[in-house]
Amino acid sequence: MTEEQDAHAEPKLPVGVGPWPGEWPDDPRYDPELLAQGDTRNVVDAYRYWSMDAIVADLDGRRHAFHVAIENWQHDMNIGSIVRSANAFLAAEVHIIGKRRWNRRGAMVTDRYQHVRHHEDVAAFAAWASAASLPVLAIDNVEGSVALDEAEMPERCVLLFGQEGPGLSPEALAAASGTIEITQYGSTRSINASAAAAVVMYEWCRRWA
The missing domain is CATH 3.40.1280.10 (SPOUT methyltransferase, trefoil knot domain)
Incomplete structure (x- = not known):
């Protein structure tokens, strides 16, 4: 890709969310690593920052x-x-x-x-x-x-x-x-x-x- 083509390329949108802003929530469903580094997984917004085990447990209930x-x-x-x-x-x-x-x-x-x-x-x-x-x-x-x-x-x-x-x-x-x-x-x-x-x-x- 040339510099000219690169200048006109569509900007890449961020995927997911970044590190948790502010004080971390006191909820065992949240994953400390995701809170610290951000969550770019392909999950619905309601499950952002949740651990995989917490998501599976919630899905199992319904x-x-x-x-x-x-x-x-x-x-x-x-x-x-x-x-x-x-x-x-x-x-x-x-x-x-x-x-x-x-x-x-x-x-x-x-x-x-x-x-x-x-x-x-x-x-x-x-x-x-x-x-x-x-x-x-x-x-x-x-x-x-x-x-x-x-x-x-x-x-x-x-x-x-x-x-x-x-x-x-x-x-x-x-x-x-x-x-x-x-x-x-x-x-x-x-x-x-x-x-x-x-x-x-x-x-x-x-x-x-």
Whole structure:
């Protein structure tokens, strides 16, 4: 970048807040290090300067009744983004089915505030959901799927998402008590997996939150 270009560049706005001005608050939820150095985390203003443990404890007191599950059997960058959306919509828990490792970059560190559980395979996940008395709703545009705006979505449930492209495995579809699809109007067969997850989570919140 030349000096002339640099002179006309948009100024970078500060992210977050600086050190706490004045006397520190007498509240155990606040983190002394953040009070001293400032808080540039991607958190809402109400949580500024709070410690991570304090934020998680507060979220745990008001999490929603739906869970999110993701079948992780191939490399998929969308898993992190789905975890980020699960945090935004305050899901009770996120379940990773299959490979334990997943790309956390898209989560933007929101996985620190979101409970994430791993299941070795679909059978293990299905056994957990059955023991928890949680119906599993598969999200996929396969034959027999019900449109999201018409589908039943109980308050306590697990929303099960598949990989970008191939969608859910036959085993995952068989473990679900129902299958939901998002109505589309263009030429593409499917939409981005993380976008689909955000749409369905928002619909749950519209009905129940």
